[in-house]
Amino acid sequence: EDITSDDLQSAVKEGYDSAELVKRFTTVTMGPLQGKIELMNFIAIIAEATGKTIAETGTTTWRPMYAPVTLGALAGRNYDPVRYSSIQPWHDAHGAVPMVAGAWIRPEHYGDPEAEVRRVREQVGIIDVSPLGKIDLRGPDVPKLLNLLYTNKWSKLDIGKVRYGAMMSEDGVVMDDGVTAHLGEDHYLLTTTSGGAGRVWDWIEEWLQAYRPEWQVHATPVTTAYTSINIAGPHSRTLLSRLTDVDLSADAFKFMQVRTGTVAGVAQSILWRIGFTGELSYEIHVPAAYGLHVWEALLEAGKDLGVGAFGIEAQRVLRLESGHLIVGQDTDGLTQAYSAGLDWAIKLDKDDFVGKPELLWQQQKQAGARLVPLQPVDPSIVPTEASQIIRDNGEIAGRITSSRHSPTLNRSICLAQVDISLSEPGTMVSVRLPDGATIQAKVMSQMSAVDAEGTRLDNDTVPQSMITFAEPVARGPVALGAATTQIGHWEVSAQPTTAALTLEDRSALAKIEVRSRANGTVADKLQTQFGRTYQAEGGTLVIGSGPGQWHVISEVDSQASALADLQQLGDGGDELTTAVDLTHGRAMFRLTGDEAAELLNKLCSLEFADDMVPNGAALRSSVAGVVTDIARNDRSGQRSYVLHCERSSGQYLWNTLLDAGNEYRIAPTGFSAG
Numbered sequence: 001e002d003i004t005s006d007d008l009q010s011a012v013k014e015g016y017d018s019a020e021l022v023k024r025f026t027t028v029t030m031g032p033l034q035g036k037i038e039l040m041n042f043i044a045i046i047a048e049a050t051g052k053t054i055a056e057t058g059t060t061t062w063r064p065m066y067a068p069v070t071l072g073a074l075a076g077r078n079y080d081p082v083r084y085s086s087i088q089p090w091h092d093a094h095g096a097v098p099m100v101a102g103a104w105i106r107p108e109h110y111g112d113p114e115a116e117v118r119r120v121r122e123q124v125g126i127i128d129v130s131p132l133g134k135i136d137l138r139g140p141d142v143p144k145l146l147n148l149l150y151t152n153k154w155s156k157l158d159i160g161k162v163r164y165g166a167m168m169s170e171d172g173v174v175m176d177d178g179v180t181a182h183l184g185e186d187h188y189l190l191t192t193t194s195g196g197a198g199r200v201w202d203w204i205e206e207w208l209q210a211y212r213p214e215w216q217v218h219a220t221p222v223t224t225a226y227t228s229i230n231i232a233g234p235h236s237r238t239l240l241s242r243l244t245d246v247d248l249s250a251d252a253f254k255f256m257q258v259r260t261g262t263v264a265g266v267a268q269s270i271l272w273r274i275g276f277t278g279e280l281s282y283e284i285h286v287p288a289a290y291g292l293h294v295w296e297a298l299l300e301a302g303k304d305l306g307v308g309a310f311g312i313e314a315q316r317v318l319r320l321e322s323g324h325l326i327v328g329q330d331t332d333g334l335t336q337a338y339s340a341g342l343d344w345a346i347k348l349d350k351d352d353f354v355g356k357p358e359l360l361w362q363q364q365k366q367a368g369a370r371l372v373p374l375q376p377v378d379p380s381i382v383p384t385e386a387s388q389i390i391r392d393n394g395e396i397a398g399r400i401t402s403s404r405h406s407p408t409l410n411r412s413i414c415l416a417q418v419d420i421s422l423s424e425p426g427t428m429v430s431v432r433l434p435d436g437a438t439i440q441a442k443v444m445s446q447m448s449a450v451d452a453e454g455t456r457l458d459n460d461t462v463p464q465s466m467i468t469f470a471e472p473v474a475r476g477p478v479a480l481g482a483a484t485t486q487i488g489h490w491e492v493s494a495q496p497t498t499a500a501l502t503l504e505d506r507s508a509l510a511k512i513e514v515r516s517r518a519n520g521t522v523a524d525k526l527q528t529q530f531g532r533t534y535q536a537e538g539g540t541l542v543i544g545s546g547p548g549q550w551h552v553i554s555e556v557d558s559q560a561s562a563l564a565d566l567q568q569l570g571d572g573g574d575e576l577t578t579a580v581d582l583t584h585g586r587a588m589f590r591l592t593g594d595e596a597a598e599l600l601n602k603l604c605s606l607e608f609a610d611d612m613v614p615n616g617a618a619l620r621s622s623v624a625g626v627v628t629d630i631a632r633n634d635r636s637g638q639r640s641y642v643l644h645c646e647r648s649s650g651q652y653l654w655n656t657l658l659d660a661g662n663e664y665r666i667a668p669t670g671f672s673a674g
Contacts (some may be wrong), residue, residue, distance in 0.1 A: 003028040005045050012049040019046055023060050034068075035060070054158055054168070077605065079603075079625035079656070083648035086227045086291035090211055091309075099312060100196045104131045104648070109311040114407040116310035121408055124233035124304035126298050127315055130281070130291065130648075133178070133197025135204065136222045137188040138578045146188070148207065151337060151346045157182045162256045166345045172336040173357030175201050175579045177327050179257040181272055183268050183279040188257075188271065189222075189285075192325050197223050204309040207354075216576040218515040219220065224647040225585025226270070227291025232318070234459055239284050239302040240464035242371075242639045243294075246271055246281075248463045252300035255457055264297035265472045266290040268581075277315065277458045278322030278450055287584040288647055289474035289490070291506075299468045317404045320413055321380065323373060323447030330371055330401040330415050338362050339417065341371040341447065344449035369398060370423040372416055373444040376431070378520075379411030381439055388432045389418055392585070397422055402429065406449060408533050413449045416440065424614050476507035477587040477650030483670065488557035492671035499667035501593030503657055506642070507650065508671065510559035511551060511586050516577040521567045526550050533631050543618045544632045550580075551629065551644070587650025590656065592640040595664040600630070600641065602660050610640075624656040 003026050016025045028042050029035030035042070037135070039059065059137075072078065083103045085091075090096075096107030107114060107128065145567035150165035157163050159182050167176045176199070178191040185499040192200040204219045231240055241248045246261035253259060258272040263284055270285040286294045291293065299307055316326075331340050337359055338346070348360055362368065376383065382405050389398035398418035406413045422429055425445035430438050444620045446452040474490045485494040490508040516522035518530065526542050528534035528550070534542040540562075541553040554562050559581050570577025591599065597608035603624045606612070613619065618631045626649045631642040645653055658666055 002031075003042075007051050008045045009374070010379045012046065014505065017050050018046060019043060020062050020084050022046055026574055047137075065481065081625040081649055082652050083131070083224075083646070084477075085128050085648065086131070086288045086477070087128045087229075087391060089479070090292060090295060091128070094309070096309075096311065100429075101312070104194065106131065107309070107311040109221055109313045110309055112318065113311065113313040114405075116308070116314035117321075117407050118548055119306060119308050120310060120314065120318055122234070122237050122307075123309040124231065124235035124302060124313070125308055126295070127230045127232070127310050127312075128295070129194075129228045129289075130226070130229050131160045131194040131223070132228050133192030133193070133194065133199075134198060134221070134223045134226060134228070134285065135190045135197070135201055136220040136580050137180075137217060138186055138220075138424065138580075139215070139217040139576050140615075141212075142186060142188050144215060145204070145212070145217050146190075146207070147350060149354070151202070151342070151353055151359070153347050153350060160257055160259070162258050162274065164256075164345065165252060166329045166337060166340075166342050166357030167203075168337060168359070170354055170358075172355040172362060173333060174327055174331045174335050174337055174340050175203070179256075179272070179274060181270070183260065183270070185257065195222065195328065201375065207258065218576060218578045220513060220515070220578075220580045221646075222580065222582070222585055224649075225542045226285035226290055226672070227288045227294065227613065228283065228285050229291075229295060229298070229381055230276070230281055230283045232277040232279045233303070234280060234456075235281055235305040235307075235350075235461065236280050237459075237461045238464055239298065239305055239307060240284070241299055241643065242465070242467045243469060244269075244271070245466065250364070250458055250460075255638050264290075264294045264439070264469050266294055269294075273511055274322055275300070275454075276322070277318040277672045278324075278448065278454075278455050279318075280459055280461075288476075290472050291474050293470070299471065301467060312528070316402070317406065320404050321406050321448070321450040322416065323415075323452075325371060326402070326414065330417070332446050336368070339369045345374070364496060367420060369417045370420050370666050371401070372418055372423050373447050373449065374400070374414040374429070374431075374441040376414070376415045377428075377442065377443055377564070382412040383431050383439065383441070384434050387434065389416060389422070389429050390432050390438070392430070398429070408450050418443070422659075434507050468663060474508070475582075477647045478505045478507070478654045481668070483548075487671065487672075489671075491554055494670040495668055497667040497669045499593075499665055499668045499669070501595050501599070501664045502591075502669040503532050503654070503661070503666055504590040504669045504672065506588040506590050506671070507558045507586070509583075509590065509609065510554045510556065510562050510589060511582045512554075512559065512562050512566055513545075513580045513582050513643070514550040514552060514569070514577070515580075516548055516570055517575040520575045521573050521575050521577065523548075525569050526552075532619055533616050533633060535633070540632070541633065543629065543642075545618060545620065546631050551586075553642075567634075585647050586644045587647045587653065588642065588644040589650075589654065589657070590640060590642055591666070592635060592638060594639055596639050596641055599661045599664060599666070601655065602628075603642070624653060624660070626653050628653065 011022045011025045047054045091107045101107035162181045169175045176196040180190040243264045246259045263269040283611045383400045387400045403414040427443040483494040528544045530544045543551045566579040615634045628645045
């Protein structure tokens with residue numbers, strides 16, 4: 001719209017003597033109005049300059065859309081997937097204030113975060129930490145992988161032990177951190193930050209596939225296969241001992257150790273002792289379908305101990321009192337390991353690890369920022385996070401990364417990134433607040449503001465005898481209606497329907513992921529390849545989900561026998577073969593009806609016509625923003641698709657399918673035996 005007649009006439013003189021050429025040379029009519037107002041003036045000027053009539057000059061070519069169309073209309077519905085823990089129904093029913101953490105809905109607090117902190121310090125509290133990233137690692141070369149990706153050493157981590165690790169990108173910047181447990185021979189469970197699970201899994205696969213393909217390691221995401229609960233406080237040993245067959249005595253189960261056993265009647269539970277809150281605490285990972293049962297059993301068993309739930313806000317206060325950093329909170333995209341205070345976790349005498357050259361350079365340079373504990377001189381002032389730390393000349397020398405009021409100390413406490421010249425204990429620094437005021441704060445000598453000696457990580461409590469608790473009931477990811485029934489250990493829907501298009505929750509079926517060579521003997525035994533399915537005798541469905549990856553689906557409660565059989569497939573061969581139970585980690589639905597393909601076409605970028613996705617085909621795509629495995633598996637000649645995704649996304653995907661299927665009169669239907 002800012003093109004002048006002189007510009008147009010100059011273009012003609014340059015030889016651009018058609019309306020189309022002048023348009024491209026000058027960008028006339030390419031502004032927000034798209035020529036709706038200025039077009040005829042533009043054509044008239046060109047006609048005059050070329051000695052032609054307006055009719056002879058002609059207009060430029062109109063292209064869709066003639067009338068303005070919003071980008072949202074072109075892109076279609078905006079899907080915003082959310083993820084839920086198996087304990088979410090309890091949080092909703094007990095007044096949890098929700099917060100969004102990545103794609104997860106989590107309880108920020110239950111009304112009084114400071115009271116929740118005091119409960120953990122004085123009695124016992126439990127927190128739902130299910131979003132914690134979890135990756136199952138199997139194979140003889142797992143220690144090599146851990147040594148490569150973490151800054152510390154892993155070759156001598158004994159079975160039954162847990163170790164903290166910090167992971168760097170190649171420029172030495174802190175990428176993630178977490179603990180990894182050695183569960184058994186060639187079997188480890190690696191945990192990541194809640195927001196880092198996908199990124200770390202991608203990082204592992206990149207190294208294994210692109211740079212170390214000869215290493216025998218299989219990495220399987222199992223974040224939503226387990227409900228994770230942290231039990232923290234002086235009475236945590238007493239509480240957990242009432243529900244588990246694992247010996248929790250201080251000598252039998254030491255700090256940074258791991259055990260497997262039964263919790264509240266739920267087998268295959270994983271327990272480890274760690275101390276993110278600074279208290280005696282146990283983190284338990286139980287098969288996700290039983291997560292709500294275990295949570296409620298803990299609350300019932302600990303009534304006399306004062307047990308209660310605590311949320312993310314209380315956890316942040318507790319960890320700050322204990323001096324533990326949060327990656328992404330106390331670090332940013334430029335924070336290298338020494339700047340994060342991770343000196344103790346860096347072993348430069350290792351042969352090599354990702355980020356080592358940069359960290360070696362940082363150590364030698366002795367410059368940059370350092371993470372330090374700060375306490376304001378005025379204990380009543382809590383500096384806003386991101387408040388600037390300034391020198392006397394006004395130069396910025398750091399920032400507050402974490403700050404809270406500590407109910408334990410009744411004062412404000414902080415972590416801060418400051419220039420190394422200001423990092424010595426006892427140094428006074430100036431903190432500029434958002435309102436322009438400046439306060440003084442002191443660099444402390446210990447990261448921990450509470451119990452710097454770590455004496456609260458254990459106590460003289462002794463385990464108690466197990467008590468009677470309710471029989472475990474497994475529940476799927478989808479809220480059930482009034483009509484329910486029990487099949488095996490699972491509570492499932494018994495909702496009848498006569499609708500032509502139905503959606504059925506099949507999450508109770510056993511689901512085993514098998515990994516092996518794509519064209520080896522195991523592939524031959526499973527009788528299907530990537531992109532296809534095989535229906536075995538007895539109803540077992542084998543889905544070729546990826547190159548060298550299969551999902552084997554069988555009847556309810558058959559996972560133990562199926563796992564045993566599948567683990568033997570690779571016996572006697574030279575190919576690494578692993579089988580991981582994902583029964584509790586995958587939501588599974590069956591969409592059946594003549595209009596099923598039309599519904600999927602609305603939610604997925606793929607075309608589900610018969611010539612594109614015939615019966616027996618398998619694929620992986622995004623459905624309403626959720627990564628979903630889809631297998632065409634017609635029933636009695638009727639079009640039917642099996643869809644499965646991570647359990648935490650199940651309720652969202654279920655709701656979205658029903659909402660999008662309203663125009664086809666879709667209806668949920670009860671669990672069928674077939």
